[in-house]
Amino acid sequence: MFRNYIKVAWRNLKRQPFFTFLNTFGLALGMAGGILISLYIHSELSFDTMFKDADRIYRINADVKFGGTEQVFAEVSAPMAEAVQKDYPYIELTTRFRNNGSMLIRKRDESLNVKENGVAFTDSTFFKMFGIDLLHGDARTALTEPNTLVMTKTAAEKHFNLVNAVGQTLLMDNEFTYTVTGVIEDMPKNSFLRDHGVFMSMASYQDSRNGEWGNHNYPTFIKLRPDANIEGFQEYLNTVLGAYVIPWAQDYFPGITEAQFIAAGNHLLYDTIALTDIHLYSDRSAELSRNGSIQNVYILAVIAIFLIVLACVNFMNLSTAVSLKRAKEIGIRKTLGSNKAGLIRQFLTESGLISFISLLFSVLLATLVLPLFNELADTSIAIPFTNPYFWILLLISALLLGILSGSYPAFFMSKFVPAKVLKGSGKSNIGGSGIRNSLVVVQFTISIFLIVSTLIVFQQLKFIQNKDLGFSRDQVLVIEDVYSAGDQALSFKEEVQKLGSVKSASISSFLPTPSARTDSSFFIEGVMDQEHAINMQAWRVDHEYINTLGLEIIAGRDFDRQFVSDSTAIILNETAVKNMGVTPEEALGMRLKRNLGEGNQTLSTVIGVVKNFHFTSLKNDIASLSLSLGRDSDVMVAKLRAGSFSESIAQIERIWNDMAAEAPFAYYFMDESFNNTYQAEQRLGRIFMTFTLLSIIIACLGLFGLATFNAERRIKEIGIRKVLGASVGQITYKLSIDFLRLVGVAILVSLPLGWYAMAKWLESFSYRIEINIWVFVIATLLAIVISILTVSFQSIKAAMVNPTKSLRAE
Template sequence: MIKNYIKTAFRTLKKNLGFTAINVLGLALGLATCLLIVFYVVDELSYDKFNTKADRIYRINNDIKFGGNDQSYASSPAPLAAALVADLPEVEKTVRLINRGGNNVKKGNQNIKEDHMLFADASLFDVFTFPMIAGDPQKALVEPHTVVINETVARRYFNDPLQAVGKTLTFNDSTLYKVTGVIKDIPKQSHFNFGFFLSMSTLVESKEDAWFSNNFNTYVLLRQGADPEKFKAKLPLLMRKHAGPQLQSILHITFDQFEKAGNKYQLNLIALKDIHLKSNAVSELAPNGNIQYVYIFTAVAIFILLIACVNFMNLSTARSSNRAREVGVRKVLGSPRKYLIFQFLSESVMVTFIAAVLAVITAYLFLPVFNNMADKSFSFNVSSLSWLLPGMLVAVLVIGCLAGFYPAFFLSAFQPIEVLKGKLANGFKGSWLRSFLVVFQFSISIFLIIGTLVIYNQLQFIQHKDLGYKRDQVMIVHGTWDLGNQATAFKNEVKQLPGVLNATMTGFLPTMDYRNSSSMFPDRNLDQKKAVLAQSWTVDEDYIGTLGLKLVKGRNFNKQMGTDTAAMIINETAAKLMNVADPINKMLYVPQDNMAKTWKGYRIVGVVKDFNFNSLKTNITPVALAYGDDKGALSLKVNTANITTLMGLIKGKWKSMAPNREFNYSFMDDDFDATYRAEQRMGTIAVVFTTLAIIIACLGLFGLAAYAAEQRSKEIGIRKVLGAEVSTIVAMLSKDFIKLVLIAILVATPLAWLAMHQWLQSFAYRQNIQWWVLAVSAFLAVFIAFATISFQSIKAALMNPVKSLRSE
């Protein structure tokens, strides 16, 4: 019986190749798109799940509101970890991590710049699952100046990972670290991925009892059965107990007074498995993903698959007149309705199976392109095939039955007498459901068009917004601290090169993560109500000129003035928080240590126009530029048509002063673009998916238009005989479809506006949704629909009426 169903289904599909091709192509595109999105979503949701204790691991975040700043930090105070273990019985283990930047690692006569380094407590391997292939995890990071490296690093420096333990690595030409362990490479699905873990006991600051330092990423492993919410509820009391006395010592106020003034220093919890998608705090160890994108792409996958299924339902029911006599004859010959239903479902499942095979092939061929767009490294391997094949089989059955469910019941319900008398309603107007499904398809397509245009518009706004500084033609030479005492000489020599307009030496740049915040007070009374929590950057006299900052008051630094070592330039936001008519020549006092035992006073000599030094998703916060010496990087303002020659000259200067050090550089424009790489990737993927959705919807519309023209062929023939113009016939055949597209525009436009308005709220600086975005989307939808329909309409209008009327 089943064999007969399959054979009949195959013959029917073969007989209607055009119908079959449209259905197979639409479903194949929909399934291929879904498959690629499934790869993306599964990957994003799998972060940190490789840790065997992931369900019990949490990171302590710190929410701080003070001195005009309100931020959530991924870091916490140095002594917090020990206090958690000592005071709260729910805590089994804690581990602290801190990123102090990279080092040059010596390999023969070469110094290799390694950026992926973390200092970590010895308990690292008790909390996280980092399998060690050589060394003792219980002792590896106990002693100062010890380091654990991963397999890749071990091969780079020692060839054989198993022989690395006991060897020595030289950092920055002098500091020796003993390799005490080698771990397997951390999976890519980790919210931090470093190759070097240095012993925390090496750092002096890790031992300080400074409850307001807030520099360490602290993770806790809760005991089995511990309630995270009850644990979280105990954190405020712990902070009051330990940080309260220091607050009293520094600001001479209690925690109650501190909070009553509207301030906040509050510990918070985030589950390890939530960090990658749900955290975007300051001091993250690496850029995270965004749960919104997972939701968006999942919705897009479902929408595209629905469009493909709707195509199948529409085309199947539209062909009802073609199958009506078949159903009538089968029923007259005694075929039960359940057999007819099974027959039509067999055809649906067969179409879906063929489409699924094509979808897997298509996804395989386009996977490299998708990897490039999404910045992933997906592949078809044994692991992926283990869930892919069963998943696709289930999808074939489910989608095949869902897509064929209504057509099967619709066609099998025909009454033989009505069929054989020709009383069935034919044509496009015969089904309100079919009209609803066309509206549904194009509503989704219009929704995606509007979303894509809004994303593109926002990205263009970001690219062209006046950030308050000039990032174009600024070249950054990184790691100039490698030059030591020769750094200043390097700057002066490079500054004289043709094509170099200006140069400034500091690591504190708007497009870098090099940051330092300090509490500043207008007097020594340390009144918390007058405090300003600002970024405190050390810069030289060329900083403002090189980056094109605009002075709105006062003057720039002057190296000829010895008093400028205690001078400061603040931004407009900091000036507003000071709440004075004119901040020039006013004083700001800044603590020089974590315990605020020593202070330094700075005289304000200038105010610069606000500039965006963080993502445009956040508001501008206070910045204070202090005059001093920082060798973090050298930024060059260049103006030359031959940038390659200039780079060669700069590299030559570098090699003459540091022959064994790597020459690393970037351009500020590229560094800025990297900040919004996730949004740019989303924009690109949105364009591709929207195009696919439109193509699939148009395939269905193309098939419907073909059948509508076929079913009205006699009417068209009569109209032509009576003198109707081609344009009249095209308009007649198109108007019913265009009406549905117009309804879809009315449905989709407000929904898309609401959704994209919500997405734009994640940007502090954003472009409002322009009216032309909605107008262009509507025009594109109508144009695409008309272009699709008109092909069949014009073909039908040009047909010789003799062919359609010869049997009359």
């Protein structure tokens, strides 16, 4: 019997090729989109699950409020690991990292450096903590000694024959000699260490052995014993402030108590996050890699559901509409003895067949567009053709989709009354138009919602790109690793400044785009108590920094070589001055002491105040900042004049090669670095746009099919109207207006939903747009134009048919 169902289903599909194509193509588009998004979501959810005992590994976080500044760190103090290991008996292992960014590496017998990104110090427990096996070397001793390092396979292959890597020596940043003691596989692409290729022994890093509880520089991981629970460890963390931090602080604030610290409006809260939650749930300062967002996963999941719903609605709508053509077939079947259950099985077989055909096309479509999707989403997912679970899941999904999308048409058609449909009077009485109309409203509600969302996402991105950040990022070239020029760094800058294409140049390690950062506590002269501390970023810059980046001085002056005293001068931003409780003019001449317990007790005199500028993401408020003169030389920024940038870069590279030939010439433009800060939002915008277009195509397929069917069903009515004098325009209006009313209802439903959802999304930005009415006007006009174009083609075509053809049978 089932074979008969298949045979009859196949014949019916061939009998109506146009509607079969619309159903199949619509479902295939929805399923292909669902497959791609599902694979992406699976990749996001699988982050860090590959590590051994991942369910027992946690990272310790720190939430700090001190000196008027609130910060959330993915790092804690250096002594934290030793303290928890000693105090809490349920800790199996601890491991710290100290991110070092990039380094120049070369073999001692070679002159040319290779830049290695993703270098970090780590404890020797690293391998046991994460279950990492060495391809070469001994995990028990690989990172126990100072000046040793372990490299990933890819990093090692840049420098050595892989087998002979262990025992080789490397010169790091032209200064430090390290011995390679191990080689490991490359870090998985879906791990928090994916950007790292070199791990140096923590024993090499002197700072890691200090007892400083006030600095937060070490991402610290713990592995609990199998019989432990994280709640118990959290209770212990709540005691760390009183047990360790306050006694340490008493050396600088005699007599301070935990109660006084809290009463002053400060806090230091430690908590944990599971290793497998870091990628999607953590957005803190100093993450080891750029993380994703669970919010974006939810958004993409909703989009995938929308696509599947649109495809199912298409199928239901077209199937119930076309069923009117099969009314007499159903009547005859019932007259000859078919029961309702048999008809339902027949129609579900047809929907299942379409679903499985669509599945094949969807896999083909997903395979073809996967490279484009990977580029769009900045990922590297692959379709797991060899995984049997993938195919089982697809087949089950196709079966469920076939049942879901075919259930309403099947039950709808099985209810036809033979006496009515065989008389020829049943078409007008069969009904179902109310359900079809509701489904059209659902389709366009989803499509208009996505249009509104896309417009708002791109409007926010445009706002970010065009916002006055308080500094100049256009035509600013950033040259990396200037420190590798050694004593020639200043000469390099002077030679670059002589170029006619360069307005000005500055050397520093601090940029208002992602770069090295440090926080310090400052105290106004004579007021050394924690209630009056000012916590702020402390950037070391040169005399040309403010001019090169176009910062605006609103009080006082810039650094000046004519004033020798500027070596101890300091320039603050508006937020820092506000936290001091004075005006910019009042701040001039005030003296500040930096940090606690430093041997250098020199006071810094405020000589200027710069207008606030954004040096972190627009998701964050502008924090306090200080600028002082220093010799940090990680990068050089050069403000270029308008003209041929490629020629200017070539001139700078020639100067570089004369002064630092052993280091590669690496550069980027500051606006590119700024845009990279918002990669997640840019990806979301591109994905929104792509799948919004896909949803519109699916909705239009259904509307086009319904318009075609409607025109066919009313062909004789159209002929009579033309004979009685109706124009093509009048007939087109008559055929189109019902569909436009449905789109109007969809507009009324979708606009409030779109406003609410995007208002929630915008709340994650401290600086954001106001949702303007024109967004909804554009979305409304787009929906109306799209629906008119979709419906009017078939309506005009039907209105132009010669009435003698349509009425010949009457």
